Amino acid sequence: MYSVVHTAVLSGIDACLVSVEADISNGMPMFEMVGLLASEVRESKERVRTALKNCQYELPIKRITVNLAPANIRKSGSGFDLPVAVAVLAAMEVFPTDILEDMFFAGEISLEGRIIGINGVLPMVICAKEAGLKTCIVAKENVKEASLVPGMQVIGLSHLQEVLACLRGDAEVSVDKEENKEEIKKETMEKAYDFAQIHGQRLLKRACEVAISGMHNMLMVGPPGAGKTMIAKCIPTILPPMSQEEQLEVSKIYSVCGALKGMDQLIQKRPFRSPHHTITEQGLIGGGSMVHPGEISLAHGGVLFLDELTEFKKSTLEVLRQPLEDKQVCVARVSGNYCFPADFVLVAAMNPCNCGYYPDLAKCHCSRQSLLRYHSKLSQPLLDRIDLCVEAAGVGFHDLQKSDHSEESSAAIRQRVCRIHALQRERFAGTAIRFNSQIPAEKMEEYCVLGTEEEAYMELVFEQLALTARTYHKLLRVARTIADMEGSEKITVSHLQEAVCYRGIQKNYWESGI
Amino acid sequence: MKYKYWWMCLQGLSNRTKRNLLERYKSAHAIYDLSEKCLRQDGLLDVRQADIFLRERKKADLDTAYQTFLQTGASFVTLEDTEYPYYLKEVFDAPYGMYVKGQIPQTKKIVAIVGARRCSAYGKKMAQELAYLLGKQGYVVISGMARGIDAYAHEGCLQAGQKTMAVFGCGVDVCYPTENRSLYGRIMENGCLLSEYAMGSQPIAKQFPPRNRLISGIAKYVVVVEAKEKSGSLITTDFALEQGKDIYVIPGRITDVMSAGCNRLIAQGAGIITSLSGFIEEIEESHFSDLTCGNAFEANEIILEKDELLVYSCFDFYPKSIETVLAESGLELLYLLSVIMRLCDKKMLQECFKNQYVRLR
Numbered sequence: 079m080y081s082v083v084h085t086a087v088l089s090g091i092d093a094c095l096v097s098v099e100a101d102i103s104n105g106m107p108m109f110e111m112v113g114l115l116a117s118e119v120r121e122s123k124e125r126v127r128t129a130l131k132n133c134q135y136e137l138p139i140k141r142i143t144v145n146l147a148p149a150n151i152r153k154s155g156s157g158f159d160l161p162v163a164v165a166v167l168a169a170m171e172v173f174p175t176d177i178l179e180d181m182f183f184a185g186e187i188s189l190e191g192r193i194i195g196i197n198g199v200l201p202m203v204i205c206a207k208e209a210g211l212k213t214c215i216v217a218k219e220n221v222k223e224a225s226l227v228p229g230m231q232v233i234g235l236s237h238l239q240e241v242l243a244c245l246r247g248d249a250e251v252s253v254d255k256e257e258n259k260e261e262i263k264k265e266t267m268e269k270a271y272d273f274a275q276i277h278g279q280r281l282l283k284r285a286c287e288v289a290i291s292g293m294h295n296m297l298m299v300g301p302p303g304a305g306k307t308m309i310a311k312c313i314p315t316i317l318p319p320m321s322q323e324e325q326l327e328v329s330k331i332y333s334v335c336g337a338l339k340g341m342d343q344l345i346q347k348r349p350f351r352s353p354h355h356t357i358t359e360q361g362l363i364g365g366g367s368m369v370h371p372g373e374i375s376l377a378h379g380g381v382l383f384l385d386e387l388t389e390f391k392k393s394t395l396e397v398l399r400q401p402l403e404d405k406q407v408c409v410a411r412v413s414g415n416y417c418f419p420a421d422f423v424l425v426a427a428m429n430p431c432n433c434g435y436y437p438d439l440a441k442c443h444c445s446r447q448s449l450l451r452y453h454s455k456l457s458q459p460l461l462d463r464i465d466l467c468v469e470a471a472g473v474g475f476h477d478l479q480k481s482d483h484s485e486e487s488s489a490a491i492r493q494r495v496c497r498i499h500a501l502q503r504e505r506f507a508g509t510a511i512r513f514n515s516q517i518p519a520e521k522m523e524e525y526c527v528l529g530t531e532e533e534a535y536m537e538l539v540f541e542q543l544a545l546t547a548r549t550y551h552k553l554l555r556v557a558r559t560i561a562d563m564e565g566s567e568k569i570t571v572s573h574l575q576e577a578v579c580y581r582g583i584q585k586n587y588w589e590s591g592i
Numbered sequence: 593m594k595y596k597y598w599w600m601c602l603q604g605l606s607n608r609t610k611r612n613l614l615e616r617y618k619s620a621h622a623i624y625d626l627s628e629k630c631l632r633q634d635g636l637l638d639v640r641q642a643d644i645f646l647r648e649r650k651k652a653d654l655d656t657a658y659q660t661f662l663q664t665g666a667s668f669v670t671l672e673d674t675e676y677p678y679y680l681k682e683v684f685d686a687p688y689g690m691y692v693k694g695q696i697p698q699t700k701k702i703v704a705i706v707g708a709r710r711c712s713a714y715g716k717k718m719a720q721e722l723a724y725l726l727g728k729q730g731y732v733v734i735s736g737m738a739r740g741i742d743a744y745a746h747e748g749c750l751q752a753g754q755k756t757m758a759v760f761g762c763g764v765d766v767c768y769p770t771e772n773r774s775l776y777g778r779i780m781e782n783g784c785l786l787s788e789y790a791m792g793s794q795p796i797a798k799q800f801p802p803r804n805r806l807i808s809g810i811a812k813y814v815v816v817v818e819a820k821e822k823s824g825s826l827i828t829t830d831f832a833l834e835q836g837k838d839i840y841v842i843p844g845r846i847t848d849v850m851s852a853g854c855n856r857l858i859a860q861g862a863g864i865i866t867s868l869s870g871f872i873e874e875i876e877e878s879h880f881s882d883l884t885c886g887n888a889f890e891a892n893e894i895i896l897e898k899d900e901l902l903v904y905s906c907f908d909f910y911p912k913s914i915e916t917v918l919a920e921s922g923l924e925l926l927y928l929l930s931v932i933m934r935l936c937d938k939k940m941l942q943e944c945f946k947n948q949y950v951r952l953r
Contacts, residue, residue, distance in 0.1 A: 280925050281914050281947065299946045430945060437911045437945045439710055440849040446710075446739065469947030471915035538937060575933035576926060579914075579947065587945045 081168030081175045084182050084211055085161035086202040087153050090416040091330045091371060093198065093205035097147045098158070100165035105141035111162070113146030116154035116368075116413075126163045129191040133238050138170060152413045154368055157196040160185035160215070163238060164245070173245045182206040182214035191238035195219035200333035203227045204326075215241060222342045223333060271312045274487040278473055282309055285468035285580055287491055290316055291498040292514035292559030295402070295424040295463060297387070299583060300470025302434045306427035307352075309470070310383040313425060314348040315488035318496045320379055327419060328379050331371050349380035351422075355389040359397050363407045364418050374401050375418035387428040388455040395457045398424070402463045424464065428456075431588075449588040456583075465515055465552045466580045498562050514559045519551050526554040528569060535571050539578055553577045594658040595621040596670045600689030601657075601790065604644040605637075610688040611671065612636050619672060620688075624649065664791055666764055667692050677702075683809040683835055687788040690806075693764045694784035697755040701731045703875070704811035704832075706804075706825040707741025707818040712850050713942075713950040714909030715741055715818035718842050720748035722815065722868050727752025729872055734759065734811050736803060737779065741817045741825075743772055746779060755783035757810065761803040762795040763787060786810075801827050808832035813875055815840045815865065819853030826853055829862070838875075840865050848910075894938055899923065903931045904940055904951070911948040 080101045086093040111123050123144070127137060144162055146153050161183040168175045184202055186194040195217040203214055203224045213231040216224050221234030235241050242248075273283060282298065286309060289296040298306045320328065325344040332338045332345055353362065353373040364372035374382055384390060401407040405421040431452050435441035444452070502513055505525070511517060517525050528536060540550060554569070557577035561569045599610065599620035613636055617623050632642050669675050670689035675696050680686045703726050705719055723733045723745040733749035735742040737758035749756040758779050762768050764787045767776045779785055788806065789799060804827045808814050814832040816839065819825040829839050840863040844851020858864055865871040896904060906917045918928055932949060935941040941949045 278915065278919075280918060281929075284925055437948060439712065439910070467946060469913055469915075469945075471913040471947070474916075542937065572926070572930045575930040578933055579929045583946050 079169045079171055081165050081178065083161045083165040083168065083178055084206065084209070085158060085184050086182070086205045087151060088155055088198045088201065088334060089151070089414070090369070090418055091201060091327075091334050091375075093202040094151060095205055095209050096151070096153065096158075098161040098165045099145045099147060100162070100169040101143045101145075102138060102140050102166075102169045103143075107139045107141065109137065109142045109144075111144045111146070113144075113149045114152050115146065116152060118156055119146070119153045119158050122159050122162050125159050125187050125189060126166060128189045129159075129163060129187045129238055130166065132189060133191045133242070135167065135170070135172065137166070142166060142169070154413070155196065155198070156186040156194075157184040157198075157202070159187035160193060160238075160241070163187055164241065167242065172242065177245060180210070180212040182211045183216075184214070185217045185220070187238060193217040193236055193238065193241070195339060197336035198334040199223045200226060200338055201330045203230055203232070204330070206230070215244070219339055222340055223338045225342070226329065226344055271308070271315055272488045273312050273316065273491055274485045276305060276309065276312065277485060279305060279309065279470065282468055282470050283486075285466055286313055287316065287495065288556065288559055288563065288576075288580070289313075289425075289466045290423065291495050291563055292465075292502070292555065293423055293512075294465035294515040294556060294559065296426070296466040296468070297461070297464045297583070298425070298427045298468055298470045299430055300427070301438075301472045302429060304470040304472050306470045307383075307385055310352070310381065310385070310425045310427060311350060312488060313381050313383075313423070314350045316491045316495050317348045317380065317423075318492065318499055320346060320348060324379050331375050331378055331418070334371060335376065349377050350383065351377040351380070352383040352385055355384070355386050357390070357394060359394050362394055363397050363401060363420075364409050364416070365411070367411075369409055369411055369413070369416045371418045372407070374398070374407060374420040374422060377422040378419045380422060382422045382424050384424065384426040387426040388452060392455065392457055395460050399459055399463065426464065427470070436588075453585055453588045461582055462548060464582060465556050467582045468580055494563070498559070501562055514555050514562070517555055517558070519547070522551060522554060526558050526569060528554075532569060532571055532574060535574055539574070543578070543581070549582060553581055556580055594654055595619075595624045596672065596689065597658050597661060597668065598648075598654055599623060600668055600670060600687075602645070602648055604648075605641055607685045607687050609636065609641065611686070614671060614688065620670070661791065664765060665693070666791060669696060677810040679812060679837075680806065680809045683805070685805075686809060687806075690786050690788050691764045691791060692784055692786055694780045694782075695755075696784045696786075697732045697757065699730075699732055700812065701729075702734055702757070702811045702813075703731050704734045704807050704814045704828070705741065705745035706735060706807065706814065706816055706828045707745075708820060708823055708825065708850060709738050709740040709742075711740040711744075711818045712848075712910050713944065713952075714844070715842075715850065716744050717909070717953075718868075719744040719817045720751075722817070722842075722865075722871070723748030723756075724752045725868050725872055727754030727756075729876065730754070732757060732783070734807055736761070736800075736807055737768075737772055737775065737785075739769055739772070743775055745817075746775055750778055750782055757783050758785050759803050759806045759810070760785060760787040760795075761789070761800040763789050763791045763793040765791050766794065768795040800824065804828040805831040805835075808837055809835055811837065813838045813840060815842065815871075816854055816857060816862075817842050818844065818850050819857075820849060821852040821856070823853045826857075829857060838863060840871060850910075894940065896935075896938075896940070899927075899931055900935055900938075900940075903928065904935055907941055907949055907951050909951050911944050911950050913948045917949075 083098045085096050085098055087096050109123050109127060164183055168178060184196060186196055188194060199216055199220040200223050204227055206214055207227050207230050214224055215233045215235060218234040218236045221232055224232045300306055325346055329338060329344045351373050360366055362372045363374055401420040406417055407420045408415055408417045430436040431442060431444045432448050433442055433444055436444060557569050557573045560573040560576050613623055668689050668691050678700050705723055707715055719741045726733055727749040732755050733745050734757040735745045746756045756779055764785045767773055808828050808831045814837050816825050816829060832839050841854045841857045842865050843858055844854055846855060903921055906920045918925060939952055942952050944950045
């Protein structure tokens with residue numbers, strides 16, 4: 079007897095539909111599984127056999143063949159147990175097979191028959207819906223996640239017996255049926271961090287606003303305890319809210335990583351990722367034998383914060399170069415090529431030296447060698463991709479106490495940022511560019527027009543600060559954003575002057591000995 | 593000459609012993625030719641020292657050693673020569689000879705300028721300007737070519753077109769620190785490099801304090817520009833005191849750690865430099881009128897706007913961040929940024945670290 083059950087396999091952050099076919103025919107008694115299986119899928123047959131036995135279904139003494147089609151896609155992941163078990167039971171004619179046609183199954187099975195949740199249910203269910211399936215049966219713990227897809231009947235079950243009861247039509251499944259929420263709940267942003275909580279640091283706050291307005295990557299330099307981390311955590315609060323598509327894309331990434339279990343709505347808060355500096359290359363960009371998204375993909379649509387930039391391994395930081403340009407990362411493995419989205423704002427923080435107090439000679443005890451060594455830890459190509467660099471000055475007691483004039487809230491800043499983003503959408507309509515930070519060098523003359531006075535000023539700056547073509551262009555991009563923030567079509571000298579203030583760090587900061 | 597060279601290179605005898613022998617026998621050649629009997633009887637050398645002397649003399653390669661030395665392009669100066677620094681002759685443990693690169697300036701107008709390696713913008717400016725003014729007045733500045741104050745002092749003196757002298761704690765052919773390579777070359781052409789250590793000697797920590805005694809020994813006056821509480825410059829002043837030199841100090845604020853050592857010297861009775869020209873008048877013992885010769889004094893002609901002046905006055909000779917000045921000046925952030933940039937363009941301020949600025953004048 080032949081049967082077919084639908085399930086899906088993850089590939090990157092998307093899923094692709096897989097048919098599990100089971101056939102029981104005469105021949106040597108054996109249970110065989112084929113279809114380019116990873117080892118955890120091959121093991122599935124032992125789990126299924128034992129689980130069925132524990133549910134009082136002995137496998138017939140016949141030749142059982144299970145095929146996972148299409149055979150050219152490598153099957154990995156633990157969600158194949160349930161579909162395989164259902165397919166085998168269907169082939170045993172335990173229940174009518176015709177109801178399986180528009181059903182989707184995904185879940186792991188324990189030896190006693192309990193159904194265990196898996197990672198990546200969201201993209202799988204999206205894939206099932208696109209394929210026109212109507213009902214999906216998943217583990218109880220995956221129900222909420224699967225229900226995020228509108229227009230799909232989701233049934234969460236906890237035991238193989240329940241699945242059988244449900245398929246036979248014995249049990250009333252409506253108890254477990256999760257009502258699909260057509261209406262996404264109103265945004266409930268966590269209000270834990272807010273720019274209003276930060277006293278002082280006006281320069282740094284301003285730089286943050288400039289950075290986010292033009293989606294420029296940013297580096298903060300400052301002594302320990304200046305509030306670099308806190309500021310970075312506030313940055314997601316001034317990013318514009320995510321659109322529905324963005325929410326879905328981010329949620330898919332988190333689903334693949336198993337971070338969406340128990341969430342009853344799509345991720346609405348922009349992600350803030352701050353990996354520890356001991357992170358490996360694979361951890362950062364994604365990889366592993368079962369390829370999973372790295373921190374940069376988890377930061378997609380949000381902020382990747384690299385605290386203590388100089389402590390990261392140099393080789394780890396080098397891998398950031400390509401994703402920073404392409405806004406996505408492609409990981410090539412034997413099992414295939416995986417592309418993960420990685421469109422994030424890089425915010426980095428570092429101390430000025432090993433002890434953290436340079437150039438305050440009263441506090442800093444670093445030798446010249448150690449200062450230069452500290453600087454050499456920075457990766458120049460990475461610094462080249464950072465448009466904005468700003469000091470996070472140490473906070474004095476006076477600033478901490480000051481409460482007389484209230485600080486601006488994130489919501490107010492966010493409104494302005496949204497306006498600038500809309501302006502840029504309008505300006506770059508019909509091009510591949512989305513933000514000022516992405517203006518290529520050859521388009522500079524089109525978007526960053528300078529008057530004669532401004533050109534004279536830039537000539538002076540170019541020579542005085544020994545700029546290069548690259549740093550010059552970075553400066554113009556930032557100046558463009560600053561001009562936009564002021565609502566000025568023309569870049570003026572004062573915009574340029576502010577941009578000069580945010581230019582990148584240089585080796586001679588450490589060399590000159592103050 | 594080769595006998596002088598041999599006598600200079602001879603290890604194992606102290607500077608004092610070498611000098612005593614020289615005083616008795618008048619020349620290195622005469623010492624070399626001394627008979628063993630004479631040597632053992634005159635009582636200047638003990639048995640061990642005499643053994644060393646005889647063993648070294650037996651080495652037959654004196655000619656080759658001397659030839660090899662000449663090929664290095666360096667020369668040497670000994671107590672027997674007239675070029676030997678005048679004031680150093682008075683120092684009781686002056687070395688018999690020193691290795692030289694360049695020409696020793698023949699003058700008694702020598703001022704030592706010493707100070708911290710890690711110095712503030714204030715120290716840098718003071719060292720450079722004092723050296724410049726001294727150079728213009730015909731003084732030779734001597735220092736140790738270390739980073740910081742030393743290097744700026746040499747620099748200032750060279751800018752004034754005057755010769756300068758650097759005393760090394762390593763061989764004269766070893767440029768230490770290496771980043772002063774260009775300075776090394778310029779001093780060699782315009783002044784001299786001195787060392788009592790053999791060619792090729794590496795900079796070892798213990799060689800630096802004796803080097804300091806030469807700096808103070810060669811100079812007539814010693815000026816300390818910036819010194820912390822525990823500073824190598826204070827070793828120099830200790831030697832200077834022993835040698836009876838006049839010590840002058842550029843004072844600093846009492847809250848400034850970089851000047852703590854200087855201020856302590858003042859408390860102990862060192863001369864205070866309240867103005868650079870005043871100091872030169874004092875050592876010249878005559879009126880010093882040429883006030884405008886310093887390159888810094890030209891600066892005041894730059895006219896600043898009201899707000900520029902306000903912002904400029906908020907900055908100092910140590911790094912100050914924009915955030916601090918923002919609070920002090922009470923100006924709008926964006927306006928302040930543009931004023932700071934204008935001041936940088938006018939070379940009144942300099943960004944010494946990310947968003948931290950110091951006064952240039």
